[in-house]
Every structure is written in C-alpha cells, then in structure tokens.
Amino acid sequence: MxxxxxxxxxxGLTILVIDDDRDTVDxxxxxxxxVGATVVGADxxxxxxxxxxxxxxxxxxxxxxxxxxxxxWFLRHLRASRMPGAATVPVFAxxxxxxxxxxxxxSGFAAYFLKPIDLGTLLATLVALPRRPR
Numbered sequence: 001m002x003x004x005x006x007x008x009x010x011x012g013l014t015i016l017v018i019d020d021d022r023d024t025v026d027x028x029x030x031x032x033x034x035v036g037a038t039v040v041g042a043d044x045x046x047x048x049x050x051x052x053x054x055x056x057x058x059x060x061x062x063x064x065x066x067x068x069x070x071x072x073w074f075l076r077h078l079r080a081s082r083m084p085g086a087a088t089v090p091v092f093a094x095x096x097x098x099x100x101x102x103x104x105x106x107s108g109f110a111a112y113f114l115k116p117i118d119l120g121t122l123l124a125t126l127v128a129l130p131r132r133p134r
Contacts, residue, residue: 008036009127014055017041018048018074019063019094024115028061031119037126045069049077056084059129060091061113075108090129 015037017028025041032039040055042048046069048062060078062071075091090110098114113122 009123011036012131013058013126013129014038014040015126016048016051016055016057016060017062018043018045018060018066018071020044020066021063024063024094032126035123045071045074045077048074049081052078052086052089053081053083056132057089058132059110059126060089061094062091064093064095064112065097071109072107079108092125 010032013036015028015032017025017032017039018041019025019028020043022043025043029039029041040051042051045062045066048060052060060074062074064071071091071093078086078089078091091108093107093109093112094115094117095112096115111125
C-alpha cells in the first residue's frame, strides 16, 4: 500500500513574497511550497523588483509597510516597468493594520490580506489564478 501524495493545487505557479520580516517570508515559503508553488522571498521592495526584472511571476505578495520603499512603491515601479507580464501579474497587499488596507480596485492591488493571514483563504485566492501556458 502506498502513501497518498498530498494535493499540490499550486503546482506550476511562481510566487514572489516581499516582506521585511524574515519569519513572515519563511512561513509563506514553507506553506506555499508545500502546496506546489515555487516561492521566492525578498526582504525589501527593491530586492523584489530586482527579482521581478529577470523572472516571470504568477503572483506577488507584498507587505505595505516596510522601511524605505514599501508595497505601494513596488507596485508602482513594477507596473511602470517594461518587464514581460509586469502589467498583468496580480499583486496582493499584506498589512498588519486595517487602516493601511488600500481601496480595491483603485489601488491597483488585486486584493489585500490583513495579518495574520488565513492561509486557507490565501490558498483559495491563489488557486483561482489563471495559469500561464508552459
């Protein structure tokens, strides 16, 4: 009798997580990888943008409050770039404070998640993303 392979509903997705809190990045990396995603972490908006310039992404999770450049800075610079897919990759805002949450859709973010984030809700949101042709 063979052990059942756990479901991997995010197989094929590449997700960038940007947060200045290393523990937050690690939690997302472990969880999203366990359900099939390829996850890359960055500890600043600038580092995330540098990664995005050379990789095709399916989604980005970005903290709204970081020292220096924040999540809104990242979104503005990503959308202004000429990188493939930069105009359409869904960018999700993460916030620890309710008053930080942007007005959707005016903000340009696909949605926002208030910390602590319910991982089941996050998973359902990411599963619904369209898949790029491989």
